[in-house]
Amino acid sequence: MLKINENYLKLPGNYLFAEIKTRVNDYKEKNPDADVISLGIGDVTQPLNDEIVNALHSAVDDMSVPESFKGYGPDHGYSFLIDAILENEYASRGVKLGSNEIFISDGAKCDTGNFQEIFGLDNTIAVTDPVYPVYVDTNAMAGRTGEFINGKWSNVIYMPCTAENNFTPALPKETADIIYLCSPNNPTGTTLSKTELKKWVDYARENGSVIMFDAAYSAYITDDEVPRSIYEIDGAKEVAVEFRSYSKKAGFTGTRCAYTVVPNALTVKSESGEEVSLNNLWARRVSTKFNGVSYIIQKGAAAVYTDEGKKQTAITIAYYMENARIIREGLQELGLKTFGGVNAPYIWLKTPNGMTSWELFDKLLNEVNVVGTPGSGFGPSGEGYFRLTAFGSRVNTIEAVKRIKEGLEV
């Protein structure tokens, strides 16, 4: 008799963004004429830039004739893309990595979700709170998180990040084996400084932990002092995996391409005392359960790194960061307390008048037709906060801020 994975039954409710989608669709069905603006799910709105579009067309043409047709690609990804990443994302910041240390994938969500598979079930995970739900949910599915009681998992170390501690997680008193950090942070829009990151690298080295460093938003960092990569910290290669994505950097949420860095220096002792390379384990996972990213899409991603591609990518990022400024300053004028939105495309705001996160969600949806993301959906310490994204169009962003300012009493 088939047994299901009972861990799935422990998961609370819907995946956050599915729940938001459901509420918005319900509202739209009842109010078909409503002009709902979404600054909720972190989805981009600006088209792919010309350099990428040209590269995609050219790659489609490659697939149309036998001479340049591509079947299965290399497991790790094509070297034209890996080499461009090594040079532009890492060497340019003084980080030296080898080509076998980069794994091209179809999304940072997939990779941050799947990576836990190569770890044993008897590890304790630590996450910041609030946190991108995928880290916890995927560990819960694997059975690593214990029981879900009063909004928390019994075997997860939550590290609160609130205005009180300037959104900087404190080192846990317990030993955390797998530590998820995200900077620039989703959802709070804040970043970790070199000093803060160094603290975590040191902790991981002392405790034999691994850091899952989600840097999906690194392209939005404007301050030169803020590290783009955890490998800018000495010793990080021995304790950290890094996740990057083209979703936000180049508008690839619907195009799909990302990459994960697993340094060769990252080794862990097995039960028998053998030194095991996490790069080898992940390579085995990739070659067994994945068949690479579409050649066409990898060609599109590589166009991000041509001279023209860099210029065009920077223009789109600047466009979104101007949205961030409009939201940030607009809400501040209203008297709301906001965080983030400087080195990140997310604005994290304190709900006014003691409202809960979902109360503010429903109020904004129903009264001014603006969709955001309730902070409590990201974890217990997100209660009383609310996330808005800078990924809307300019006209929608301005209109949304105007509506909030007119409709919300603070």
Add this chain to the structure above:
Amino acid sequence: MLKINENYLKLPGNYLFAEIKTRVNDYKEKNPDADVISLGIGDVTQPLNDEIVNALHSAVDDMSVPESFKGYGPDHGYSFLIDAILENEYASRGVKLGSNEIFISDGAKCDTGNFQEIFGLDNTIAVTDPVYPVYVDTNAMAGRTGEFINGKWSNVIYMPCTAENNFTPALPKETADIIYLCSPNNPTGTTLSKTELKKWVDYARENGSVIMFDAAYSAYITDDEVPRSIYEIDGAKEVAVEFRSYSKKAGFTGTRCAYTVVPNALTVKSESGEEVSLNNLWARRVSTKFNGVSYIIQKGAAAVYTDEGKKQTAITIAYYMENARIIREGLQELGLKTFGGVNAPYIWLKTPNGMTSWELFDKLLNEVNVVGTPGSGFGPSGEGYFRLTAFGSRVNTIEAVKRIKEGLEV
């Protein structure tokens, strides 16, 4: 202290196709002028057809302007593709399915590998032997297969498929919870009849098992009596998941698109006796760990189902099936015993003179520069067999058969 997933250390050697790649690359390095023809890994060689190429270009253009730009797509996939699948792959064969029962993915390898995640760890899997390695390896990684001793896993039911039983697996005496069947079969190129499939559906219904039905090669079936889908068998919707792919149907090995069918009628009792929908569990897995297939690629896949797309797809399949005939008849003329290659793109041959599978592999690689796949790589009962694929170009296929006929003594 971080613990790794120790199950990975139990995995034998390399993933089969990685091992083949290594041996071929070694040979090529030592013999840089050798003209090596690969009929080994099941990779296509013919370009995408015009209808698909046009659809891909048009989708790239959609991504280039704000009006038609697409961000995150629907979790399950776009309805333009799902609807085309429902009509052309299923309704046309008398199978009625709903749109929420189809999940678009980036590959049948990924889905056949990932699907086991929603099952408990204390299930017993059954596989045909020989078998596509992904089914067993992914269960081994999860810890479901026991120990690997003398070429077999202690907690896997192997169902030998050899010339002696006409490559038809017998029902196991033990209770199998998760049964992997593949028809048309990779690697043997044989198919299961309606009567045979019915036997398995009945077994699964009696024993509370689930059938993972891999139909990635269904487009190669020429005989109208051979079922394309397991849902052509009464009662299958309550016990079977089906995997399909565009990799071989439309030359998408490097383009990446596939789909998985999880009927709503497929439910399993949880420990507490609750009736749980596998469709719901898989939907949760997909929404948590995946972000859909590129819009561009889904548009390309949908072009397979236009009138012109159907014609062009049929032409390419006929091209490969003519290759299959050339290989099959050529090897038979040499006196080799062959199987498959009629309703499937694989030819499965008995090694001559009592050679082992890897002996024949090395001999063909080193002496006539033809690459095939050793049968033993697919499981213990594959020893003494060898797989050739029909996916080469015509000129390479003819040349490879000529070389084998001249160089191999039978």
